[in-house]
Amino acid sequence: MISENSKRKISESTIRRLSLYYRVLSVLEKENKETVSSKELAKREKLTPAQVRKDLSFFGSFGTRGLGYPVMELKKQIGEILGLNRAxxxxxxxxxxxxxxxxxxxxxxxxxxxxxxxxxxxxxxxxxxxxxxxxxxxxxxxxxxxxxxxxxxxxxxxxxxxxxxxxxxxxxxxxxxxxxxxxxxxxxxxxxxxxxxxxxELEYLSFALMNLFEGRLTAK
Amino acid sequence: MISENSKRKISESTIRRLSLYYRVLSVLEKENKETVSSKELAKREKLTPAQVRKDLSFFGSFGTRGLGYPVMELKKQIGEILGLNRAxxxxxxxxxxxxxxxxxxxxxxxxxxxxxxxxxxxxxxxxxxxxxxxxxxxxxxxxxxxxxxxxxxxxxxxxxxxxxxxxxxxxxxxxxxxxxxxxxxxxxxxxxxxxxxxxxELEYLSFALMNLFEGRLTAK
DNA sequence: TTGTGAATGTGAATTCATTCACAAATTCTA
DNA sequence: TAGAATTTGTGAATGAATTCACATTCACAA
CATH class of the missing domain: 3.40.50.720 (NAD(P)-binding Rossmann-like Domain)
Structure with a gap:
């Protein structure tokens, strides 16, 4: 269930990450995974587990301690939040x-x-x-x-x-x-x-390459 | 000239905004504007003047106090930073x-x-x-x-x-x-x-509309 | 049924980004 | 040439986002 604290202002980046989680959960669902931990979810999106948990915590508490999050249910919940369970x-x-x-x-x-x-x-x-x-x-x-x-x-x-x-x-x-x-x-x-x-995004890549040539930056 | 402090880490959002400035400067160039203030630049991108100046300051000092930034020159400089002056x-x-x-x-x-x-x-x-x-x-x-x-x-x-x-x-x-x-x-x-x-971005709009319906959020 | 291990949820700490605020520089006007 | 008006550039202050760290909860095995 979506908790009432959802009235608090949610940052744009949290919403964008919710989109990412949703996509990963779709994949996990296809792989017939029942549950997923914040650690696993984070790994797939190159984020930190804490980030994942914090993001979700703005909307409620969807996981089970010791176990993780139920894939299907969490996907449904995020779908609800993003408005993807409707046309x-x-x-x-x-x-x-x-x-x-x-x-x-x-x-x-x-x-x-x-x-x-x-x-x-x-x-x-x-x-x-x-x-x-x-x-x-x-x-x-x-x-x-x-x-x-x-x-x-x-x-x-x-x-x-x-x-x-x-x-x-x-x-x-x-x-x-x-x-x-x-x-x-x-x-x-x-x-x-x-x-x-x-x-x-092309411009970002261009910038990155420029800096790579100038020895200023690495990819990650 | 691009200053040497450009070795400091530049945030992704700064780079993204540089793209925006570049685009606005192209428009200003077509409008035959000679100079532009951080205030004007900010207004066109719905940012703050301080943000604009801070962003630019990471790469050097391109403006003239009391006057603003030279449109053509600044565009060229940002192009240089982003790698847009080359193919x-x-x-x-x-x-x-x-x-x-x-x-x-x-x-x-x-x-x-x-x-x-x-x-x-x-x-x-x-x-x-x-x-x-x-x-x-x-x-x-x-x-x-x-x-x-x-x-x-x-x-x-x-x-x-x-x-x-x-x-x-x-x-x-x-x-x-x-x-x-x-x-x-x-x-x-x-x-x-x-x-x-x-x-x-569509998902973001979807989220926004959901919250609008639920009376949680306004557009800005 | 108890103990172990795993993983959440969340305040606190930290890091990062933005905005403030003002001295310094320069233009413009008269 | 001097004084008023602008506007930059930037440390300092603030605010926002991320990460830490740990008490709490639960599953599972023996």
Missing amino acids: WNVAMVGVGNIGSALVGYKEFQRQGFHIKLIFDNDQRKIGSNHKGIMVSDIKNLAKELRDNNIEIVIIAVPSTVAQYIVDDVVSAGIKAILNFAPVNLRVPEDVFLRNENMSM | WNVAMVGVGNIGSALVGYKEFQRQGFHIKLIFDNDQRKIGSNHKGIMVSDIKNLAKELRDNNIEIVIIAVPSTVAQYIVDDVVSAGIKAILNFAPVNLRVPEDVFLRNENMSM
Whole structure:
């Protein structure tokens, strides 16, 4: 059971690690492991056992001393916390390179993120079938989002138009937006906006290699 | 000039923010701004001015008191730090949904990440032309990586085979790997491995919405 | 049923990151 | 040329996240 202290502020990094735990637990479930210790969980994610226990402790106490955590049950609990035990209605705006790839990305489906609508402004794409979903005209964005009870919108349009799209999305009452355009977008206070910056990790590697060459740094 | 105190350990978040500054500076450059203050830079990234100055101070002192930072010069300096003022030879392994989209992703090009080789194991894809690059047989992976002086490898293959690929990549002497497969990979101590977990941000939004419904949390 | 070993859950200690606050430097104005 | 207005750069202070360390709990074996 999720304890009431969950009202306390949870750090972003804890949530991100919860995602990691969830994934490892899925693997462990497939391996038919009944229980897992914080030590084992930590090892698989290159974290410390204390970190794992602390993270989980924010939400309740799921383990058994001397034994560890029940794999299936813990996965279910984390799923509950992250909202993965339910389906989310998602819309994709923009079906260029990235948008198109994401529509076909099975992992989203598996996690309960169901892409129900696809939008584009390209007349050649509108009306065409994309992995079983009809591409809608972006002109009808706000109305269609409302009519279809969309809860999360993914933005995969060129940077130049991303802000206009977001304004439209916000006007439709959407409270959660995932942005793939490499640009900073403005949203009202009550809207959650997350950015997926595809170049950032490459840049980190670039930085790491630079420092490696200059003899400043090692990988770990 | 980059000062010698750059030998101190730089935190991951500082590097990530450097990426953000770089992007903002590119925009400011296009807007023909000559200088920018830490205040303005902070505002654009929703950070504090102190944060911006502290981040930069790890690498040297680039600003002028009373005036701010010279846009072009600072961009150049950050580019130097992140290794963006040079070209990197990159290889893509796997041209499914994601791999294929990334090969066509202009932003990588712009930042100096040049995808020189593409690998797949699908006979129908091997030999075919993908955005001007011939798809190679994954059997020749290690040899081709060496022969073409590849420095960074992007993994976009199914989770089930990702570890085998990585082992092969490592055996070719590659020191920097970006992994898009939703799985934890093992690499030796001296290899930089970064993971791009496409579901993580969606899961964060999912968590945020859950808490919003339960009245626990606001967006900011 | 008792003892041993294992592993959790959590305050306290520590480490790490961010923000404060201000002297120093420089621009700008008149 | 002097005084006002900015804004940097950075130690010090604060705040946040991680790790430590251990009492507590439980499983399991004999």
